[in-house]
C-alpha cells in the first residue's frame with residue numbers, strides 16, 4: 014500500500030522522504046492556506062517545489078478552487094502544466110464529474126475528492142478519475158463507518174474492473190491505515206503524525222530497555 018502524506022508543508026514532506034515513507038503528496042485549499050503563500054503565483058511556485066521533492070513515479074494532488082465547469086478546466090489545465098507530477102484534484106460535483114471526464118479524454122490525471130458514498134465513487138470511476146478520495150475520518154465524525162465505505166468501493170470497483178485507484182483520505186489514526194492495508198486499497202493519504210504513530214508499541218520500548226540493561230550489566 015502506498016503512503017501519501019496529506020500536507021502542503023515542505024518540511025514535513027522532506028521529513029517523510031528521509032523516513033523512507035513517501036509515495037506521494039495530497040493537498041487541499043485548507044492545507045495550502047497554512048503555508049506562507051499569498052497569491053496564485055506563490056501557490057504555483059509552492060506546488061512546483063513540492064513536485065521537486067518527489068520521484069518520478071510519485072505525484073502531488075493539487076486542488077482546484079473553482080466550481081464552474083469552464084473555470085475548473087482552465088484552472089486544472091494550468092495546474093497540470095506546472096509539473097508532470099501534478100494530479101488535478103477535483104471536487105465531487107456535477108461540474109466536477111464533467112471536468113474529470115474532460116481531463117480523462119485529454120490524458121490529464123485527476124483525483125476526485127470529497128467522496129462520501131458508493132454512488133459518488135461509482136460516478137468518479139465512470140468519469141475516468143485516476144484516483145478517488147473517500148474521506149474516512151469525516152464519515153466517522155458523523156457516526157458513519159468510513160472503513161465500510163472503503164470496503165464497499167473496493168468491491169464495486171472490482172465488479173466492473175474500474176481502473177480508478179482508491180486513495181483513502183481524512184485519516185485520523187493508525188487503525189485507519191492498518192485496516193485500509195487489510196482491505197487492500199492502493200493508498201492512504203495521512204498526516205505525518207499518524208504515520209509516526211504506527212511505530213508505537215509499549216512492548217517494543219520495554220523490550221529495548223531490557224536488552225540494553227542486560228547487556229550493560231554484564232558487558233563492560
Ligand code: E4P
Nearest residue numbers: 019039040041146151182183
Ligand atoms: C484529502 O485529500 C484531504 O486533503 C484530506 O485527507 C482531508 O482530511 P481532513 O478530514 O483531516 O481535513
